[in-house]
Amino acid sequence: MRIEVIVQNAEEAKQAERLGADRLELVSAISEGGLTPSYGTIKTVLSQVSIPVQVMIRPHSYLYQYTDAEWKVIQEDIQAVLDLGGKGIVFGALTKENKVDETILQNLLKTFPSIDITFHRAFDETFDLIEAYKTLMNYPIRRILTSGGAENCVEGKDKLRELVQLSKEMDGPSIMPGAGLTADNITEIHEHVQSEEYHFGKAVRHNASFQKGFSQEVMQRLTDWKK
Incomplete structure (x- = not known):
């Protein structure tokens, strides 16, 4: 079982690692749903956690649609991550019809x-989650962060269960449930969904606030749970 948590800077990253997180999602502007962090933030985080x-x-x-000019920026940002020693990104792109943008994915992976x-x-946000999953199966995507469309x-636990079963049957990208997970509901969600990794945001923070640090008590509960 793996636990991923959202972090915004190096101090949070170090604290999350110390408290037992298995993987970090590094973002800026969490109030806007998470945007690309600055070069300096990426550099300091990658240099201070293992x-x-x-x-x-x-x-x-x-939206999740990108112009040619924005695609150039995206490439520069990804190259910066790699130049700094990073290996992973969180990314998604859709067409105007709310389908997976395969053109961008193909260019990215090339x-x-x-x-x-x-x-x-x-x-x-895709029109059909099952269709979108089958599309992503054609690419070396490691995992999909999703709330089951809810x-x-x-609220999305039934669709999450369906997606997890599909991922296991087809040996495709793993399904990582995220949004609304807490130390109080993770057991119930896991028993229903049966994923192997889960994504946590503000629920692992003091007062459920991204302006606060991680709650040692909540992180300990999750560490004990995943054993």
């Missing part, structure tokens, strides 16, 4: 063939 770091690559918070990709919750994992 657990895997998935760096958010998202140039803006409106340019960066060894990158570890988490396809983010743009997945939840506002949170509690």
